[in-house]
Amino acid sequence: MWAISKATVRAIFKSPQAIFFSLFFPIVLIMVFGALAGGGGKGYDVAFDAKSDSLNEVYLRIKSSPLLDINQANEQELMDRLKKGRITAIIDVKQAKGNTASQYEIHLKSTSASQRDLPAVRNILNGIINEATAGAVSNKVAFISEEVIPGRPYRMIDFYLPGMLGFSLIGSAVFGVAFVFFSLRETLVLKRMFATPVRKTFIVLGESLGRVAFQLTTSIVLILFGTLFYHFTLAHGFVTFLELLVLSFLGIAVFMGFGFIISSVAKNQHVIPIYANLFMFPQYFLSGTFFPKGLLPSGLQAIINYLPLTALNDAMRKVSFEGMHLLGVGKEITILIVWCLVGYSLLIRIFKWE
Known part of the structure; x- marks a missing residue:
């Protein structure tokens, strides 16, 4: 039995297929999906509207979020990226107007080509709003409004x-x-x-x-x-x-x-x-x-x-x-x-x- 066991172990370690599918392939998967789970990626591509109020707390929290990758370019280039689905939304942070209890409005401009990641970006922004609101006031410090520009639908x-x-x-x-x-x-x-x-x-x-x-x-x-x-x-x-x-x-x-x-x-x-x-x-x-x-x-x-x-x-x-x-x-x-x-x-x- 001991001789058979030794021979089997020796044969397995001499088999390239066994080493690959038992060791190398699982390691690759662990590294890839571990990297995804552990963060460190670029996150979701967004951009700020040039007219955004860049001095308030909400803007600064969004800008520093590790889950969002802030694209920088001129307005025409950003709109082109938005229409092609390369960025998810253009964010405009501004003072809230009208009869609202919130101090700021986060306006998301997206297109039909950029809808794939929009729910995730919306959830990230809601999390930022909740963090900014916690322990401060009873009403949320900001609310989200959305504008969808017609275009080619992205599936x-x-x-x-x-x-x-x-x-x-x-x-x-x-x-x-x-x-x-x-x-x-x-x-x-x-x-x-x-x-x-x-x-x-x-x-x-x-x-x-x-x-x-x-x-x-x-x-x-x-x-x-x-x-x-x-x-x-x-x-x-x-x-x-x-x-x-x-x-x-x-x-x-x-x-x-x-x-x-x-x-x-x-x-x-x-x-x-x-x-x-x-x-x-x-x-x-x-x-x-x-x-x-x-x-x-x-x-x-x-x-x-x-x-x-x-x-x-x-x-x-x-x-x-x-x-x-x-x-x-x-x-x-x-x-x-x-x-x-x-x-x-x-x-x-x-x-x-x-």
Whole structure:
């Protein structure tokens, strides 16, 4: 029994899958969700109206709240961000007028594009009012009024569908390419292909084009499904649809390059999922796939924004909902192109045919 126990323990610690799913993956989840629960993130994006009374206690409490990230820009820029849903509300703190027992009025200006986080911001402001009122007077020191500017309605599908597109593309490209090419080498299929007049380059291109065609078809199905059944926003209709396919193609190209790299460095099929997940899982949770990346600690933001899946998710959301064209997401496209160049430059050096 003791010998079996020792052998079992030894086998578990020699298994990359066991180490990954029993240790590494849970640690990643604990770190991510622990960071969310522990605070330290940027909070919800809001801005102050230029006409706000900045000398009163309520204003100062709102400004110092760690749950609110105060954006600063000129009035035109703030309105543009508000209409695109990048900030939740513009806050105007002023002396209360009319027949009211409160001393101040907190006026929230929002749009139909910024309704997702408005209830949370409203609750934060109510908490600030309660703290300012406690032990002072019987009536609340301030009350909240709201103004909603008509605009493009923001639905949760407008956040989640681009994230799910990125999720699908990275998983299919990395896993698909890594397993297929490793299998072709291991089963000596590539060696048999070398006996034919087909050039090596065309072997890679043939596999790549077939996978691109499949994944673009998947993107088309997901976009149409979200549009028809959940009213996913395509700001410029068919033009936006085509621009999303261009971004999908660029994302596929990046992710396939890393799939080829993994297939070249893997010693056996058992380690492919480990290498693939090491590349993919951090991006799943850090790149705004399932929840806004702004909720993560601010220290991570500088790194997160340069991940390839972050660039793809951000570009798709800006194109689909905000109505930007490809030239408007030049920064995100540049990040993807740089990752593409880095990946394929490394691939040229390490790719194995046998």
